[in-house]
Amino acid sequence: MDPVLRIELALEEALDSARGPGCPPGLRQAMHYAVFPGGARVRPRLCLAVAWACGDGDPASSDAAAAAIELLHCASLVHDDLPCFDDSPTRRGRPSVHSAFGERLAVLTGDALIVLAFEILGRRISASPRATGEVMATIAASVGAPTGICAGQAWECETEIDLAEYHRAKTGALFIAAAVAGAQSVGAPCGPWRLVGERLGEAYQVADDLGDATGLRQDLGKPIGLDGAKGRPNAAIQLGVLGAVHRLKDLVASAVEAVPACPGAPQLRALIAAESQRILPAELARLAA
Amino acid sequence: MDPVLRIELALEEALDSARGPGCPPGLRQAMHYAVFPGGARVRPRLCLAVAWACGDGDPASSDAAAAAIELLHCASLVHDDLPCFDDSPTRRGRPSVHSAFGERLAVLTGDALIVLAFEILGRRISASPRATGEVMATIAASVGAPTGICAGQAWECETEIDLAEYHRAKTGALFIAAAVAGAQSVGAPCGPWRLVGERLGEAYQVADDLGDATGLRQDLGKPIGLDGAKGRPNAAIQLGVLGAVHRLKDLVASAVEAVPACPGAPQLRALIAAESQRILPAELARLAA
Incomplete structure (x- = not known):
């Protein structure tokens, strides 16, 4: 299947599960709005391309890794656009999530997308425990602290900024994770x-x-x-x-x-x-x- | 070991890994401030009490579940106190995270604590894949959408609020997860x-x-x-x-x-x-x- 289609399907499936019965309507809409239509889906495409180049031996795990990476990227954009950060009124050519749904739902949408990313990775544990453990460690390190996206963004709050750390954490980390997790998801050497x-x-x-x-x-x-x-x-x-x-x-x-x-x-x-x-x-x- | 001590040690260990070399100083401090000193640690105590009552067969997995639950609870408090939600100047008798560190670091601290919670659960996959998969699904469902804490908080953004859903999602879900994950972490029936x-x-x-x-x-x-x-x-x-x-x-x-x-x-x-x-x-x- 075409990788772009695989990514969109994996994201739709993930979102469907998070927006099921009982979900407040505003959060349901805002989560979908934050993920669709997407940008270039560069990171998940890289992840699937590496998995494919390594033989694509476990496509369901690669799809989960790719979707998790894109969900985390979308979450970071939603929070990055907030009034206290970039205060960006637009994103991908239309109102940013907080402009369209309010600041509170924007905070919650980012939070719920982070949780969802790990939830869909977790669903692969029983089928591929070893690969999932490696992928999860790689992806978590690339978005959290001390050297993931949260840390990269936090450098903007410092008076003295370590430029190399800033770029590596804010942008580089998730690209590295996409490539490394692509290999890990199919059990290939990731070094x-x-x-x-x-x-x-x-x-x-x-x-x-x-x-x-x-x-x-x-x-x-x-x-x-x-x-x-x-x-x-x-x-x-x-x-x-x-x-x-x-x-x-x-x-x-x-x-x-x-x-x-x-x-x-x-x-x-x-x-x-x-x-x-x-x-x-x-x-x-x-x-x- | 005393359960309160187990919880504090598990939290310290988790925080240490997230605040290692390369972490921006502000984020490092704010993450620690958000978790220590804690409140009553009610949810992780419930989790460990259930695991203990079930025989405490896999204490490392129970500790990870308890610590993850408390980290997610702390993250929800940090975001809940933000100016766009409760705008609370204090928490646990001292300035709230955004009052002490600014709004941007408060958003990032919450995000990084959510990631950390799943990261420490992920570390148990290789040792206890089945239990970890169950615990992760339980905990993710209790904090995300459609019926976890994020959803509960999002009901506050609706004009018509479903009171039962609101309470179940905002407070009940993580208590249920604490009890259920306690049993799951030691491989006991959780129903x-x-x-x-x-x-x-x-x-x-x-x-x-x-x-x-x-x-x-x-x-x-x-x-x-x-x-x-x-x-x-x-x-x-x-x-x-x-x-x-x-x-x-x-x-x-x-x-x-x-x-x-x-x-x-x-x-x-x-x-x-x-x-x-x-x-x-x-x-x-x-x-x-």
């Missing part, structure tokens, strides 16, 4: 995939920074120029636009190189190269040609 | 424990309502009269103080009766009776004598 996820995470961060700084990526569906306005670290401001484009290309090349020998290695390398063209607008790619 | 947890959860809710309405329980360490001021359901307002005291006594009696035959049943029944005296101030107990 080499860490670097693939790390480099891709950095590449997406640079692409995001370029989008924020240049306004050339309309598909982000969120306000631009926020980093500069909020004094947040941004690669396009630090390296210049041309420097950032070169950096992005280097990161993708190094991710491609880091793909280890596995049944689907050639296809995965081609997929990463193609994806890098999607995230870098043609205008910017020409700059660095 | 009969549901009613014990449900009745005790209702009893604590009535005790809490009495505390809010009468101000007689100083140990709550939070502002009183909030329910009346916010128009929230409160048993002491609905049934009168005397009626609520009778209701509490009936609920405890019915919890005692619901304890099934198990190795430690007599001791557990005595423990529940003693606990009911702790939560009902002597002035109120005399009223209903």
